[in-house]
Amino acid sequence: MKNVGVVIFPGTNCDQETIRMYQSSDRFVVREIWYNDPLPTGFDLIFLPGGWSYGDTLRAGAIARFSKVMNGIIDHAKSGGLVIGVCNGFQILTEAGLLPGAIARNSSLRFRCEVVNCRVEPCNTPFFKGIKPGTVIPIPIAHGEGRYVADEKTLERMEAHGLVALRYCDTRNITSEKSNPNGSMRNIAGIVNREGNVLGMMPHPERRANPLVGGAEGLPLLTAWADA
Amino acid sequence: MTYEVRIFLKDGLLDPAAVTIERALKRLQFSEVDKLRTGKVFLIETPANTPKARVEEMCAKLLANPVMERFEIREVKA
Numbered sequence: 556m557k558n559v560g561v562v563i564f565p566g567t568n569c570d571q572e573t574i575r576m577y578q579s580s581d582r583f584v585v586r587e588i589w590y591n592d593p594l595p596t597g598f599d600l601i602f603l604p605g606g607w608s609y610g611d612t613l614r615a616g617a618i619a620r621f622s623k624v625m626n627g628i629i630d631h632a633k634s635g636g637l638v639i640g641v642c643n644g645f646q647i648l649t650e651a652g653l654l655p656g657a658i659a660r661n662s663s664l665r666f667r668c669e670v671v672n673c674r675v676e677p678c679n680t681p682f683f684k685g686i687k688p689g690t691v692i693p694i695p696i697a698h699g700e701g702r703y704v705a706d707e708k709t710l711e712r713m714e715a716h717g718l719v720a721l722r723y724c725d726t727r728n729i730t731s732e733k734s735n736p737n738g739s740m741r742n743i744a745g746i747v748n749r750e751g752n753v754l755g756m757m758p759h760p761e762r763r764a765n766p767l768v769g770g771a772e773g774l775p776l777l778t779a780w781a782d783a
Numbered sequence: 784m785t786y787e788v789r790i791f792l793k794d795g796l797l798d799p800a801a802v803t804i805e806r807a808l809k810r811l812q813f814s815e816v817d818k819l820r821t822g823k824v825f826l827i828e829t830p831a832n833t834p835k836a837r838v839e840e841m842c843a844k845l846l847a848n849p850v851m852e853r854f855e856i857r858e859v860k861a
Contacts, residue, residue: 614848621845650848657850659792662799704796704851738797 557781559583560598562628562644564590564619567606569641569761576764576774577602582781590619594627600637600780601628603644605697605759615658615700616646625651637780638753639682642698645745645755654748654755655713656705662738666699670769671736673744673758674724675776679717680751684779691728692772694758696736701757703739703746710741721745721756721776784831786838787859790847791822826859 559577563570570587577583588594588601590608608619619625625647632638632653640648648654661667670693677688705713713719721744725734730742737757745756760773792798798821805819825846827838835856842854 613846617845617848649850657848659796659851660799662797664799664803702797706850738799 557583557599558597559585559600559602560588560595561585561602561604562588562590562624563604564606564608564622564643564647566608566610567604567643569605569643569759572764573602573604573641573761576761576777579765580778582778588624590622590624592624594624594631598631598636600639601631602777603628603638603640603647604761605642605644608643608647611643611700614646614650615643616648616650619643619647620650629653632748632753635750635752637681639777640753640755641759641761642696642701642757645757646700648753648755653753654746655709655718656703656746658700658757659702659704660700661698661702661736666697667701667736668695668697669736670695670763671744671758672724672726672734673721674728674730676719676722677717678720678747678751680720680747680754682747682751682754682780683720683776684782686775686779689728691724691726692760692776693763693770694760694773694776695762696758697762698737698757701737701739703737703743703757705740713746714741716749718747718749719743719745720747720754721758784829784833785859786827786829786833786835787857788825788827788838788842788846789822789855790825790842790852791820791854793851793853796851
């Protein structure tokens, strides 16, 4: 059994589908974690779900990043514990410095809410265990601030060390400007840290984790780490 | 005393709002607009003699994201 903690900030709104997704498998025990409490011990994975923590005031994730629970999450990550951040969770992880780069406003200035295709990259991480690099997975996005940016040196270092986890692409597996919904540099949709134990992505695999809502293709992205 | 903090996206990063506003100005015959940038302004009132370094700390820690933004600080008349 793997212990999963789902963090709830004021304004988080993707917590319940994330909890249901993990509860749909008997491999997981899921608990909610309140942002204003110290992080309890004993979790295999800490999950920062999507939403609008603190109403995206100042910058998405900028204030949530200093919540009480974050000290424990930073320690958990630094000691090799697994952390996933989706959408607002990804923004919080970059603001906290647990992932390189930053997330800016979509280049279209529009809030994009649709299903996009993402390609799994040859990435140095336990998260995508058993998922073949090059696999294209349809995943919903829902964000107005999702444009991944980093300086050229950081991008080169990330490519060299296999830290790009997901890229926006079309159905033929081609990463084009047209298939990039937010103007992210190099079509980056998801990344990991150097050690591979922290994963952040803008798309919402937890919204594509049950055939009832159109498909379950997203499920392995968030659960493969627990496979024996 | 009052400090004014101005925050801009770093040079070279696309500022899509600025591009849109720039286009609108040109459409209104303001053809002399070469470049327009958007930013955020904060007015911070502090006790007298608060060193500028404290405001720099505020910017580095919270107000700006140094990965994508740069900041300017100046003292202003309240």
